[in-house]
Amino acid sequence: MAGRIKTHPILGAQNEGKRVVTFTYDGKEMQGYEGEPIAAALKANGVMVHRYTMKQHKPRGIFCAIGRCTDCVMVVDGEPNVRTCMTPLAEGMDVRTQYGVSDKPFDRQ
Amino acid sequence: MKIERFDLIIVGAGPSGLSAAIEAAKRGMNVVVFDENARPGGQLFKQIHKFFGSKEHKAKIRGFHIGEQLLKEANEAGVKVELNATVIGLYQDREVVVRMGDEVHHFKGDAVIIATGAAENMVLFDGWNLPGVMGAGAAQTLMNLYGVKPGDRILMLGSGNVGLVVSFQLIQCGCDVVALVDAAPKIGGYGVHAAKVARTGVPFYLSHTIKKVEGDDHVTGVTIGQVDDHFQFIEGSDKHFDVDTVCVAVGLSPMSQLLKMAGCRMEDNPKRGGQVPVVGEYGETSVPGIFSAGDVSGIEEASSAMIEGRMSGVVAAEYLGYMTAEEKDAELEKLEASLDSLRQGMFAPKNRGKNITETEEGIDISTNLLKKGYVADDEIERFPGVVHKAGLHPVLECTQNIPCNPCQDACTRGCISIGDNITSLPISVTDSTCVNCGMCVASCPGQAIFLVNEDAGDGSATITLPYEFMPLPDTGSKGKALGRDGSVVCDAEVVQVRSGKAFDGTSLLTIKVPKEYAMKARFFKAAV
Numbered sequence: 001m002a003g004r005i006k007t008h009p010i011l012g013a014q015n016e017g018k019r020v021v022t023f024t025y026d027g028k029e030m031q032g033y034e035g036e037p038i039a040a041a042l043k044a045n046g047v048m049v050h051r052y053t054m055k056q057h058k059p060r061g062i063f064c065a066i067g068r069c070t071d072c073v074m075v076v077d078g079e080p081n082v083r084t085c086m087t088p089l090a091e092g093m094d095v096r097t098q099y100g101v102s103d104k105p106f107d108r109q
Numbered sequence: 110m111k112i113e114r115f116d117l118i119i120v121g122a123g124p125s126g127l128s129a130a131i132e133a134a135k136r137g138m139n140v141v142v143f144d145e146n147a148r149p150g151g152q153l154f155k156q157i158h159k160f161f162g163s164k165e166h167k168a169k170i171r172g173f174h175i176g177e178q179l180l181k182e183a184n185e186a187g188v189k190v191e192l193n194a195t196v197i198g199l200y201q202d203r204e205v206v207v208r209m210g211d212e213v214h215h216f217k218g219d220a221v222i223i224a225t226g227a228a229e230n231m232v233l234f235d236g237w238n239l240p241g242v243m244g245a246g247a248a249q250t251l252m253n254l255y256g257v258k259p260g261d262r263i264l265m266l267g268s269g270n271v272g273l274v275v276s277f278q279l280i281q282c283g284c285d286v287v288a289l290v291d292a293a294p295k296i297g298g299y300g301v302h303a304a305k306v307a308r309t310g311v312p313f314y315l316s317h318t319i320k321k322v323e324g325d326d327h328v329t330g331v332t333i334g335q336v337d338d339h340f341q342f343i344e345g346s347d348k349h350f351d352v353d354t355v356c357v358a359v360g361l362s363p364m365s366q367l368l369k370m371a372g373c374r375m376e377d378n379p380k381r382g383g384q385v386p387v388v389g390e391y392g393e394t395s396v397p398g399i400f401s402a403g404d405v406s407g408i409e410e411a412s413s414a415m416i417e418g419r420m421s422g423v424v425a426a427e428y429l430g431y432m433t434a435e436e437k438d439a440e441l442e443k444l445e446a447s448l449d450s451l452r453q454g455m456f457a458p459k460n461r462g463k464n465i466t467e468t469e470e471g472i473d474i475s476t477n478l479l480k481k482g483y484v485a486d487d488e489i490e491r492f493p494g495v496v497h498k499a500g501l502h503p504v505l506e507c508t509q510n511i512p513c514n515p516c517q518d519a520c521t522r523g524c525i526s527i528g529d530n531i532t533s534l535p536i537s538v539t540d541s542t543c544v545n546c547g548m549c550v551a552s553c554p555g556q557a558i559f560l561v562n563e564d565a566g567d568g569s570a571t572i573t574l575p576y577e578f579m580p581l582p583d584t585g586s587k588g589k590a591l592g593r594d595g596s597v598v599c600d601a602e603v604v605q606v607r608s609g610k611a612f613d614g615t616s617l618l619t620i621k622v623p624k625e626y627a628m629k630a631r632f633f634k635a636a637v
Binding site: 036 | 247326578
């Protein structure tokens with residue numbers, strides 16, 4: 001599912017020379033490129049669900065990818081409602097699925 | 110409270126905002142551009158196709174290269190671009206409030222240009238907000254800016270230029286586009302954009318729309334259905350596709366909130382894409398000193414946004430006394446002529462919603478092109494770019510009047526003629542000699558030009574076609590030739606592969622096929 005484009009017919013080699021960083025997604029270690037949006041790194045790792053809505057607990061993921069829709073918000077380094085499509089990935093980031101506005105699943109809230 | 114002052118404040122560092130900034134800065138104005146993004150250029154850096162138009166519109170140059178040129182020009186003119194700076198308010202007397210990091214800063218501009226662009230529209234269907242459903246622009250952002258595949262198997266909803274271009278780009282980055290769907294009875298975008306998708310084998314479903322997207326936590330499938338003239342589903346017409354991603358390209362809406370906030374007179378204008386400011390010819394709003402440029406005042410495209418931006422920059426410069434009225438008029442005259450030539454042809458803003466059935470030359474438009482995405486074999490012969498003659502010659506499968514003429518400039522041998530009217534269909538000139546340079550094939554933004562030799566000896570024909578996919582086949586590769594509709598027409602062998610700087614990323618494949626398929630084979634698929 002999804003994954004990285006290594007060489008693009010028009011754009012050439014992708015993400016060449018960029019620093020690989022390690023971050024965690026719900027506690028699980030993943031890798032991405034420093035400075036790319038968190039959402040891009042998650043997509044490349046096959047993550048689809050970024051959050052569950054407050055009232056109806058419906059899953060949401062990347063939708064607009066330009067910071068308009070807020071569907072992709074997650075809990076990043078303890079802060080909820082971080083737009084992952086606009087926020088650059090950094091070494092050691094703690095990225096968590098957002099349930100309502102919490103990183104705790106609804107049955108534990 | 111500290112308020113910093115500028116001659117001109119521009120909101121949005123996309124094609125129009127940067128263009129406006131360049132013109133103003135060149136006249137000695139103290140200009141700042143605010144943009145909420147981490148990089149400038151707006152959507153230009155996601156545009157990897159070659160642009161339409163003529164030389165003055167930077168035709169046949171890819172969007173991201175135009176973005177690079179624009180940034181260079183802005184730097185040279187001394188434009189200051191503040192990134193990660195979100196304008197959150199536009200108040201009385203042109204006070205601009207900007208959030209930068211965790212701080213809010215106040216600025217005042219003697220003039221303000223709003224160039225905030227547009228955002229994607231959405232349609233509601235069952236499952237429209239399930240992870241895996243995304244805007245076509247979102248897919249473009251992921252694949253063209255960050256090198257991430259948006260999905261593996263994708264259905265595209267929307268046959269406007271965005272839906273068509275993004276479908277092609279998805280195929281370029283290795284995704285499988287299973288269908289292109291539109292509720293409208295006719296393809297909305299350029300026929301040439303549709304044709305280059307169709308010939309790879311993507312089926313088009315016009316008068317169809319999404320009924321339901323399936324999946325618990327994310328998309329696993331989609332069901333489409335046919336609609337009648339009133340856009341109601343026709344019973345028993347359901348078609349199901351296993352997909353992991355659905356892209357939606359159903360138009361754009363201007364992001365005009367700041368203009369409304371500033372008290373500019375607004376109108377709801379469907380032809381311009383929704384809520385837009387009421388503006389003069391050069392983007393003057395009803396509030397003195399506030400101007401708009403680009404998609405925010407009416408959805409068009411990057412080429413026209415850049416000209417509009419330059420116009421509003423010039424008008425703002427004259428408004429503040431940085432140039433005389435005569436100088437302004439002289440500049441505007443040039444820009445107007447350039448914009449006017451882009452706004453010609455079947456897809457011009459003035460023709461939106463009109464049912465055009467024949468070309469300017471009086472030739473019936475291909476109905477297959479409008480419904481299925483390709484010109485049928487029995488329709489192609491009636492267009493002036495399609496001729497038969499001995500030896501190699503260009504076959505120009507350009508069948509709609511769009512403002513574009515790089516092919517005419519590309520050929521130094523006089524094989525291609527458009528004339529002075531930029532929207533005329535290109536003519537393949539019979540009385541000329543093609544030297545097989547390939548420049549026309551590579552320069553056509555619609556990838557609609559083929560070099561054909563109908564009789565290359567041994568009962569075979571050769572066809573040179575544009576190719577922008579990976580992996581690039583090697584000379585000697587065997588496979589199948591596909592027709593305009595993407596179906597297999599015959600066996601084919603690659604006899605030449607050309608790539609080069611002059612072709613700007615487009616490779617030229619020459620394939621050999623039995624000669625009876627010379628006018629049918631239009632794509633190559635290597636044997637797996």
